[in-house]
Structure formats: C-alpha cells, structure tokens
C-alpha cells in the first residue's frame with residue numbers, strides 16, 4: 001500500500017497563512033469563542049525558529065492556506081505489533097470471554113500472524129498518520145510463543161517509518177509473567193535501549209500474586225532505568241489493591257514518579273465517589289498516571305474526577321481491528337470527541353480543554369487563554385487541520401491535512417482528503 005502522504009518537505013522552510021489560537025473571546029462572564037490569527041512560522045533544523053506576523057505575499061514560503069496548527073497528535077496506548085488490520089474483516093468471537101481464553105487463542109495464531117506482521121504494522125501506522133498522528137506508545141508482546149519476534153518485526157516496521165513516526169515501546173508480558181514462563185524473556189528485553197517501559201498484565205487475574213508480580217516489575221524498571229505501564233483489567237478489591245500496592249512502591253522509589261502508569265484500571269469505574277477521590281489523591285501524590293481507551297462496557301470511567309484531583313490521564317485507541325476489539329478507529333481526535341460527549345464537555349472552553357487527550361496534554365492556550373504553544377525552540381511537531389479552533393476540531397473531528405514530525409512536513413494526497 002502506498003503511503004497516504006506526499007514526499008515530505010525537509011530541512012529549513014517557512015510556512016505562511018498558519019492559523020494559531022491567540023486567546024479566548026469573553027462575553028460577560030463566559031468564554032464565547034476562541035480568538036485566532038494567521039502567522040508566518042519559520043522552521044530551522046527541525047525546530048520552530050520564528051513566529052512572526054503573517055505575510056501572505058512572502059515568496060518561497062509554503063502556503064498553509066489558513067489551516068489550524070495544533071500540537072502533534074499522540075496515541076498513548078496501542079498494540080502496533082499484533083493488528084489484524086490489512087487482513088479480511090473479522091469481528092471478535094463470542095466464544096473467547098476471558099483474558100485466559102485470549103492467551104490460549106494468541107498461542108495458536110501468533111506464529112502465523114508474525115509471518116506478515118511487518119507489513120500490517122506499516123499499514124496501521126499509515127492509518128494513524130492519515131488522522132494526523134505521528135507518535136504512539138506501543139506495547140509489544142513478550143511471551144513464550146512470540147519470544148522476541150514481535151519486537152524484532154515491530155522494529156523493522158518502525159525503522160521503515162522512522163522519519164515520519166516515533167514511538168515509546170512497552171515490553172508487555174501478555175501471557176503473564178508466570179502463567180507462562182515469560183519472566184526470563186522480560187529480563188532480556190528490559191536491558192534493551194529501545195524499550196522505554198516495563199509492561200504487565202493483571203497480577204491477580206493471571207498470575208494470582210499481586211505483590212510478586214509488582215515487585216518483579218518495579219525491580220526490573222529500577223534495574224534498567226525504565227518506566228512502568230501495566231494493563232489492569234482486574235476488578236474488585238484485588239484490582240484496587242493492585243493500584244494501591246503499585247502506588248506504595250512508587251512512593252518508596254521516587255525515581256519512578258511521572259513514568260509509572262496503569263492502563264485501563266477499569267476497577268475505578270466501579271468505586272464509590274469517596275473511594276475514587278481517595279485513590280485519585282494517592283495517584284496524584286505519587287505521580288502515577290492512568291491511561292484509558294475511555295468507554296468500558298456500561299460503566300463510566302471517572303475521568304473528570306481523576307483530572308480534578310491532578311492525576312495525569314492519557315488516552316489511546318488500544319485495539320484497532322484486532323481479535324481483542326475492532327472498535328478503535330485509529331483517530332485520536334475521535335477519542336477526544338467521544339470523551340467530550342460522554343462527559344458533556346460541550347462549551348467552547350470545555351471542548352478546547354478536551355483537545356489535550358489527542359495531544360498528550362499539550363494545548364495551544366493555557367486555562368486562562370494565554371498562548372503557550374507553539375514557542376520558539378519547540379520541536380517542529382504539529383498537525384495542520386481543517387478547523388477554525390481546537391473546540392471545533394474536537395467537536396467536528398475535523399480532518400488532518402498535514403503533519404510535521406521532527407521538522408519533516410507531510411501533506412496528505414489530494415485524492416484522500418476527507
């Protein structure tokens with residue numbers, strides 16, 4: 001499949017007619033709109049060098065045609081290594097109900113999937129880029145069936161895209177550390193420079209020993225100077241205790257603060273308000289983040305409460321057409337839209353704040369409406385989108401038209417502009 005973008009503009013160049021947000025428009029005591037202006041932006045050596053008043057006549061400048069520049073779109077939870085994307089449509093099976101069922105299924109199908117995973121990972125990255133995303137945190141399987149082949153194939157696919165896409169990688173013991181004997185493999189991959197986080201999976205539900213699994217994970221992260229990002233589907237008192245025990249370990253080892261995350265943490269959706277408040281305060285104090293794909297069955301994750309309490313909440317698509325789920329679209333702006341709808345964040349102000357879920361918390365305006373992005377010296381990493389402001393982009397799920405990664409600017413081909 002051909003790339004969905006034209007050959008990039010590289011090196012040093014100037015963009016003209018770039019729309020940036022410059023403030024909020026107040027009416028009496030509320031924010032009625034977002035103020036914007038067009039600018040010229042000069043890119044040098046992959047960085048934003050100058051932001052100057054617009055000059056539509058500037059010769060040799062690239063015309064951004066009034067498109068809105070937003071911070072680079074980032075998907076903070078994906079599995080780029082094991083997609084079914086690129087294969088014929090297949091809905092998930094009603095027969096596989098538990099994580100253990102899924103592990104048994106993966107043991108059957110992984111050898112076959114690995115034969116073509118490099119190609120399909122490339123297609124999946126094309127899909128993300130089509131929506132303007134140029135960065136993902138991707139988990140990759142470390143299990144006794146895959147060995148290190150999931151990582152090896154992922155690295156080939158990522159290398160093919162290295163100029164336009166970057167990642168953080170999470171070593172993910174998808175089949176349990178001890179449920180299958182994956183701990184030795186985890187020790188091996190933890191030493192690798194390409195690995196940023198030590199992953200995990202349901203210490204109680206799969207390995208039946210919360211302390212043993214968390215202790216191993218924390219020690220591996222400390223020994224290799226990595227972060228932690230564990231999947232937690234476990235509910236009830238075990239799910240809650242897993243989060244609390246991890247928080248305790250991070251407090252004992254402050255070097256893990258700001259780089260420890262719990263992905264999913266569905267148990268939070270079942271807690272009483274006072275319990276949510278209590279655990280949110282502990283998460284915020286220990287600087288442990290939550291990563292969510294947002295909807296969870298008929299429950300609602302307490303996203304608003306977590307944020308109010310100061311917890312770092314990141315968002316990802318998670319499964320994009322695979323055998324766990326087919327409902328991830330790959331469009332991180334669509335996730336922000338879904339959040340706005342679920343939590344009724346519909347005012348100009350609320351919508352503009354909701355963009356943070358597509359940009360890993362970077363927003364053009366601060367909460368008071370002061371310009372805070374882009375700034376001279378920032379990496380030239382942004383998305384150009386067909387919208388008048390962030391609030392409209394979130395509400396309309398406006399189409400990305402171009403993106404810059406490490407200064408390289410990619411325009412979408414005209415025939416796929418939507």
Ligand SMILES: [Zn+2]
Nearest residue numbers: 079139231318
């Ligand atoms: Zn996941």
